[in-house]
Amino acid sequence: MMKLLPFSYAxxxxxxxxxxxxQTLGGGALVxxxxxxxxxxxxxMRETLRASGSPDNIILLGAGSExxxxxxxxSEQAAGIAEAGVAGVxxxxxTRAVSPEIIHMAQLRMPGGVEARGLVRGVTPRALLVxxxxxxxxxxxxxxxxxxxxxxxxxxxxxxxxxxxxxxxxGFDDAELTVAGIFTAPGTVLESEIWMDxxxxxTLAQRDTVSAVVLRLDGGEPEDVELFTRQRLDLELSAIxxxxxxxxxxxFYAPVRTMTWITAALIAAAAVFGGLNTLYAAFxxxxxxxxxxxxxxxxxxxxxxxxxxxxxxxxxxxxxIGAIAAVVLLADRIVYLSAGTFxxxxxxxxxxxxxAAGILLGVIGSIPPSIRCLKxxxxxxxxx
Amino acid sequence: MNRQNDVLxxxxxxxxxxxxxxxLVTPLESLDLDVPRGDFLALMGPSGSGKTxxxxxxxxxxxxxxGSIEMDxxxxxxxxxxxxxxxxxxxxxxxxxxxxxxPVLTAFENVELPLLLDDxxxxxxxxxxxxxxxxxxxxxxxxxxxxxxxGGQEQRVAIARALVADPPLLVADExxxxxxxxxxxxxxxxxxxxxxxxxxxIVMVTHDPKAAEAAARLLHLEKGRLLEAVS
Ligand SMILES: Nc1ncnc2c1ncn2[C@@H]1O[C@H](COP(=O)(O)OP(=O)(O)OP(=O)(O)O)[C@@H](O)[C@H]1O
Ligand SMILES: [Mg+2]
Numbered sequence: 001m002m003k004l005l006p007f008s009y010a011x012x013x014x015x016x017x018x019x020x021x022x023q024t025l026g027g028g029a030l031v032x033x034x035x036x037x038x039x040x041x042x043x044x045m046r047e048t049l050r051a052s053g054s055p056d057n058i059i060l061l062g063a064g065s066e067x068x069x070x071x072x073x074x075s076e077q078a079a080g081i082a083e084a085g086v087a088g089v090x091x092x093x094x095t096r097a098v099s100p101e102i103i104h105m106a107q108l109r110m111p112g113g114v115e116a117r118g119l120v121r122g123v124t125p126r127a128l129l130v131x132x133x134x135x136x137x138x139x140x141x142x143x144x145x146x147x148x149x150x151x152x153x154x155x156x157x158x159x160x161x162x163x164x165x166x167x168x169x170x171g172f173d174d175a176e177l178t179v180a181g182i183f184t185a186p187g188t189v190l191e192s193e194i195w196m197d198x199x200x201x202x203t204l205a206q207r208d209t210v211s212a213v214v215l216r217l218d219g220g221e222p223e224d225v226e227l228f229t230r231q232r233l234d235l236e237l238s239a240i241x242x243x244x245x246x247x248x249x250x251x252f253y254a255p256v257r258t259m260t261w262i263t264a265a266l267i268a269a270a271a272v273f274g275g276l277n278t279l280y281a282a283f284x285x286x287x288x289x290x291x292x293x294x295x296x297x298x299x300x301x302x303x304x305x306x307x308x309x310x311x312x313x314x315x316x317x318x319x320x321i322g323a324i325a326a327v328v329l330l331a332d333r334i335v336y337l338s339a340g341t342f343x344x345x346x347x348x349x350x351x352x353x354x355x356a357a358g359i360l361l362g363v364i365g366s367i368p369p370s371i372r373c374l375k376x377x378x379x380x381x382x383x384x
Numbered sequence: 385m386n387r388q389n390d391v392l393x394x395x396x397x398x399x400x401x402x403x404x405x406x407x408l409v410t411p412l413e414s415l416d417l418d419v420p421r422g423d424f425l426a427l428m429g430p431s432g433s434g435k436t437x438x439x440x441x442x443x444x445x446x447x448x449x450x451g452s453i454e455m456d457x458x459x460x461x462x463x464x465x466x467x468x469x470x471x472x473x474x475x476x477x478x479x480x481x482x483x484x485x486x487p488v489l490t491a492f493e494n495v496e497l498p499l500l501l502d503d504x505x506x507x508x509x510x511x512x513x514x515x516x517x518x519x520x521x522x523x524x525x526x527x528x529x530x531x532x533x534x535g536g537q538e539q540r541v542a543i544a545r546a547l548v549a550d551p552p553l554l555v556a557d558e559x560x561x562x563x564x565x566x567x568x569x570x571x572x573x574x575x576x577x578x579x580x581x582x583x584x585x586i587v588m589v590t591h592d593p594k595a596a597e598a599a600a601r602l603l604h605l606e607k608g609r610l611l612e613a614v615s
Contacts, residue, residue, distance in 0.1 A: 003500060003501045004500075005500075006489075006493065006496075006497075006500065008489070008493070009486065009488065009489065012488035012489070013488055016487075016488060288484060289484065289486055289487070292478075292480070292484040292486070293486070293497070294469065295443075295445055295472065295478050296472070296473065296478075296497055296498050296501075296545070297469050297470065297472045297473025297474075297498060297501045298469070298497075298501065299466065299469055377446075378440075378445045378446065379436075379437070379440045379445055379446045382440075382445065382480070382484075383436065
């Protein structure tokens with residue numbers, strides 16, 4: 001078996017240069033932080049968008065606007081016609097789950113005077129029949145002059161949670177609306193929306209159409225809805241499964257996710273490059289010392305192994321710091337994109353991915369400097 | 385068996401060449417040298433005459449371009465790198481001008497290094513390190529780091545490290561070159577004692593005539609060739 005250098009040599013080499021230690025720890029931590037952040041964002045987006053669609057729901061959108069509810073325009077009559085024309089729609093207490101909705105990006109005045117933009121959804125009480133993830137926590141579905149706020153809307157609109165409670169007043173153009181209720185819709189994009197009466201929103205948004213009609217099927221088939229849109233070509237509708245809609249949205253966000261990764265990779269590369277540089281300098285300063293160890297009889301591989309131990313400790317510690325920082329600073333953070341609000345989620349895989357990236361980079365990054373340090377011949381290394 | 389005149393190192397036709405760009409440098413050429421066991425040999429010569437090169441060959445840190453070096457019956461020139469490293473660990477102690485102690489290890493730990501290459505119980509290691517440090521007069525500095533020691537003390541730690549594994553040969557490259565007279569004399573006295581008292585064979589490169597006096601024999605190296613001085 002190869003004789004190794006004492007472990008204390010690796011440990012004490014760690015502290016040899018505080019600046020270097022801090023730099024490599026910082027670099028490692030940064031890489032892990034970024035990898036975990038990017039990973040968590042991707043995860044959060046995927047999760048949220050996946051949770052946001054119900055397999056029983058079909059959305060009727062204006063033909064040609066299938067990928068964006070916000071841009072879609074659907075005739076006011078469409079909901080009533082669909083209710084009568086589509087078979088197998090879910091119903092409760094005689095009310096059929098056909099929900100006309102307006103999705104509108106609005107500039108609102110929050111109670112503290114803060115102006116903020118966010119998604120407002122104009123609904124009727126039937127919205128609760130189709131969005132079965134939504135549960136009213138406090139108060140009630142908004143009537144005229146009222147709004148119901150999502151549990152996380154305060155984050156989206158940048159106000160303290162206490163500002164968005166029943167009784168609070170929100171300004172929308174000339175109108176003053178009263179918060180009448182709070183709803184939750186765990187894990188979906190809806191939770192950061194503000195819901196209001198569809199007629200109010202139609203007036204405020206100055207439109208005479210709705211954005212979409214959402215139907216909840218019970219026994220009916222998506223094909224039935226499809227057929228309906230073809231029978232009523234005059235309505236210019238297009239039917240899409242709610243799940244599909246959000247899946248498409250997710251793929252629409254693929255470039256955003258790619259950008260996140262690229263950004264993370266670029267910063268990480270810079271960190272690795274910087275770390276590599278300091279390691280080159282640090283190990284280069286040990287050329288004569290490690291040559292002495294070899295002159296004594298230690299094999300170059302033993303020196304290499306000690307360097308490996310040293311950088312494994314650094315990168316492990318750096319990765320730990322980065323991971324803790326990521327969890328403390330980023331966990332449950334909300335990211336706002338126009339499609340909705342995503343919660344950064346840290347699962348074991350995220351942690352694993354981050355730690356693995358950090359440790360791998362640390363270990364692989366230390367190979368070139370180690371080789372460079374061991375490269376000169378012994379007589380050469382000993383003389384200078 | 386204690387034959388004073390039996391030969392420890394036998395060099396025959398040793399040539400060392402280096403390639404420097406397009407030029408071929410020949411620091412040593414067809415060199416013959418026998419070093420008897422227990423000899424204390426001083427090697428002098430102008431800068432660039434190949435003194436360090438010769439020490440490196442004798443100690444198995446480098447290998448000759450041609451010629452043979454035998455030590456205790458081992459053909460050192462024919463060993464591969466790995467065999468050479470193992471051989472060095474048991475047969476040679478190297479003492480450098482600038483001590484080359486490992487700065488992050490204490491005197492004790494520095495001296496212990498060569499023993500880690502053997503399967504030696506901890507207890508025995510400790511005894512031998514303490515014995516070596518006591519021989520060089522540094523029992524009270526065992527747990528000091530090199531930066532807490534004077535140059536002379538550092539060199540004594542280096543000597544303890546060179547002899548702790550009990551190799552027959554010690555090579556020293558200007559061991560007093562960086563020390564003041566007093567510290568230098570102490571080191572020379574120590575080397576003298578190791579040769580005479582402990583039967584170590586020592587080959588020492590020096591520029592210092594006084595150091596050369598401490599040795600039993602003086603050789604001059606001139607342009608890659610040896611000239612024996614009359615002593
Ligand atoms: N690795 C090497 N590559 C090329 N040339 C070398 C190498 N090592 C030594 N030399 C050359 O060999 C010659 C002898 O060098 P060496 O170091 O043995 O001299 P020295 O007698 O120890 O000198 P000094 O008294 O300055 O230490 C010099 O010309 C030197 O430049
Ligand atoms: Mg020299």
